[in-house]
Amino acid sequence: MEPLTRILVPVDFSPVSEPLVRLAAVVASKYSSELVLLHVIEEGVVEHVSAGYNVNLVIEEMVEEARRKLERLADSARDAGAPRVSVFGEVPVADPAPAIAGVASKIRASEVFVASRGWGLSRLFSLGSTSRLVVKLSPVPVLFLKAVRDDGRVRLLTRGDVFGGTILYAVKSGYTREAVEYLIKLASLTRSRLVLISVEENGVKAEDVVGELARRISYNGVEVEAVASKGKVHEAILKYARAVEANLIYLERRIHSGIRGLILGSTLDRILNSSELPVLVHPAAGEQRK
Secondary structure (H helix, E strand, C coil): CCCCCEEEEECCCCCCHHHHHHHHHHHHHHHCCEEEEECCEEHHHHHHHCCCCCHHHHHHHHHHHHHHHHHHHHHHHHHCCCCEEEECCCCCEECHHHHHHHHHHHCCCCEEEEEEECCCCCCCCECCCHHHHHHHHCCCCEEEEEEEEECCEEEECCCCCCCCCEEEEECCCCCCHHHHHHHHHHHHHHCCEEEEEEECECCECHHHHHHHHHHHHHCCCCCEEEEEECCCHHHHHHHHHHHCCCCEEEEECCCCCHHHHHCCCCHHHHHHHHCCCCEEEECCCCCCCC
8 A cells, every 4th residue: 555545543532532633644644645544442441430330231332422522624635635544443442552563454444543642541542552653563654643731732743844855764684675665756756855764773784774675765756865884773763853854754663572571671662762753664674454
């Protein structure tokens, strides 16, 4: 599927949901994208609120309320210019992150947009929780945005247009053809300038990583610049993103076995923690949607 054609937008009805849907609607308006809105009722929440009550009745009421809220958000997206907006047919009662990843595959989404927040009691989309797990589990690229409170208003951290402008691609040795081809298509669609940065590590020269890749990308008519750097990988990436005034950081996820893939410590985790720019994460080789 081509980039920005069918975007899945999971929402939890917290204050971050409206800004997330509004941003997705702006993107959809500009690139004629289809938006699909989704809400997942967390299993633990059902267990908590249904204590002493008829569980099936509680679930029915939660599903109906979720549908009403989803339709209101869909109307807001249409009002913001999104040309095609739909609500996913089911309101799953499940573990949110795997459910979101499963729906992304089922509807053949081109991307999933998630927003993180660091306040409140809800676990859904809190930093290090569902949004982080969606990044790690999704079979399609995930746009990860941060939400902040500003004078009582919730807004998403962006620099200008998320798509369009400058995309910083943090290249690691062993990058995949799928990740590069997606990026080339995205840059061509959005008329973005690409800056490739590789940070020397494990004895692999950064120049060797980005040089040939930059030439390959330029053959596709995309404006591209290659940079080699040293130091701590995540610090170098974030520093250069500021220096080139990037609108977006692009990374390819790596496969990690066991608990290592779910805990803090990787370059990806550090960038998700520290970046004040949107981060677009492509699934690892072998994990893309079939």
